[in-house]
Amino acid sequence: MVSERQGRPVGRRLVLGMLGLGAAGVALGPPLQDRLDAALSGVREGDPTGITGLLPGSGGFRFYSVAPSVPQRTAADYRLAVDGLVERPTTYSLADLQRLPRTRLVKDVQCVTGWRVPRTPFTGVRLSRLLDAAGVRPGAGAVRFTCFDGVYSESLTLEQARRTDMLVAYAMDDRPVTHAHGGPVRLYAAPMYFYKSAKWLSGITVTDRVQPGYWERYGYDVDAWVGKSNGRDDAGID
Numbered sequence: 117m118v119s120e121r122q123g124r125p126v127g128r129r130l131v132l133g134m135l136g137l138g139a140a141g142v143a144l145g146p147p148l149q150d151r152l153d154a155a156l157s158g159v160r161e162g163d164p165t166g167i168t169g170l171l172p173g174s175g176g177f178r179f180y181s182v183a184p185s186v187p188q189r190t191a192a193d194y195r196l197a198v199d200g201l202v203e204r205p206t207t208y209s210l211a212d213l214q215r216l217p218r219t220r221l222v223k224d225v226q227c228v229t230g231w232r233v234p235r236t237p238f239t240g241v242r243l244s245r246l247l248d249a250a251g252v253r254p255g256a257g258a259v260r261f262t263c264f265d266g267v268y269s270e271s272l273t274l275e276q277a278r279r280t281d282m283l284v285a286y287a288m289d290d291r292p293v294t295h296a297h298g299g300p301v302r303l304y305a306a307p308m309y310f311y312k313s314a315k316w317l318s319g320i321t322v323t324d325r326v327q328p329g330y331w332e333r334y335g336y337d338v339d340a341w342v343g344k345s346n347g348r349d350d351a352g353i354d
C-alpha cells in the first residue's frame with residue numbers, strides 16, 4: 117500500500133526490538149496481541165512504529181496510531197493534567213494553553229524509519245513553562261506523558277523536558293493540530309525522532325525516574341536524538 121521508496125533499511129537494533137515485541141506479545145495475552153499484530157502489519161511495510169497510512173493531501177506525513185480508535189476531543193472539552201512530583205497540580209483547557217506565551221519552531225520532522233517532512237512549523241507552549249508553573253519538587257528526574265487514546269505513553273528526562281525546543285503544541289503547519297495528527301494538543305519533541313512526540317496528549321506527570329514509553333519497551337531508545345540513536349548513527353541519516 118504505502119511505497120517505501122524513500123525508506124531506509126530498518127536497523128539491527130530495531131529488528132531486535134521487533135523480535136522482543138513478538139515474545140512480549142505471547143506473554144501478554146490476546147487483547148494486546150491484537151494490537152501488536154496490527155502494529156506488525158506496519159512492520160511488513162517496512163515500518164515498525166505503528167499502523168501507517170498515507171492519506172491524499174497529507175503533505176508527506178503518515179498517520180500513526182497504536183490504538184484502533186481514538187476519541188475526539190473538542191476545543192471545549194479538551195483537558196491537560198500536570199501532576200506527579202509537583203507543588204501545584206494543574207489542569208489546563210485548550211484556551212488556557214493558548215493564553216500562555218507561545219513558541220513557534222520550524223524544523224524537519226523525522227520518523228525513525230527514515231521518512232521525513234521538511235520544515236514543518238509547530239506552535240505551542242514550552243513544556244518547561246508548564247513544569248515551572250507546577251513547581252517541580254526535589255527528587256524529580258523525569259516526565260511521563262499519557263494520551264487520551266488510552267494506550268500510548270512517552271517519557272523524557274527532566275533535563276530533556278526543560279529544553280527550549282520541547283513544546284506542548286496546539287498548531288502544526290500553522291493550523292490547529294487535526295485529530296489524525298494528535299489534536300487538539302500533542303507533544304512536539306523537536307530534537308528527537310517523531311515517536312517521542314506523543315499525540316492526543318492528556319497527562320504530564322513528573323516522576324522520579326524515566327519510565328520507558330510505548331515503543332521503548334520494544335527496543336527503541338529512550339534518548340531518541342535524531343541521528344544519534346536507535347543504532348542509526350552510521351546509517352546515513354543526514
Ligand SMILES: Nc1nc2c(c(=O)[nH]1)N[C@H]1C(S)=C(S)[C@@H](COP(=O)(O)O)O[C@H]1N2
Nearest residue numbers: 165178179180181182268297310311313315
Ligand atoms: N498517542 C500516540 N502518539 C504517537 C504515536 C501513536 O501511535 N500514538 N505514534 C508515534 C510515531 S511512531 C510517530 S512517527 C508520530 C506520527 O505522527 P503523525 O501521525 O502526526 O504523523 O507520532 C508518534 N506519537
Ligand SMILES: [Mo]
Nearest residue numbers: 165227228311
Ligand atoms: Mo514513527
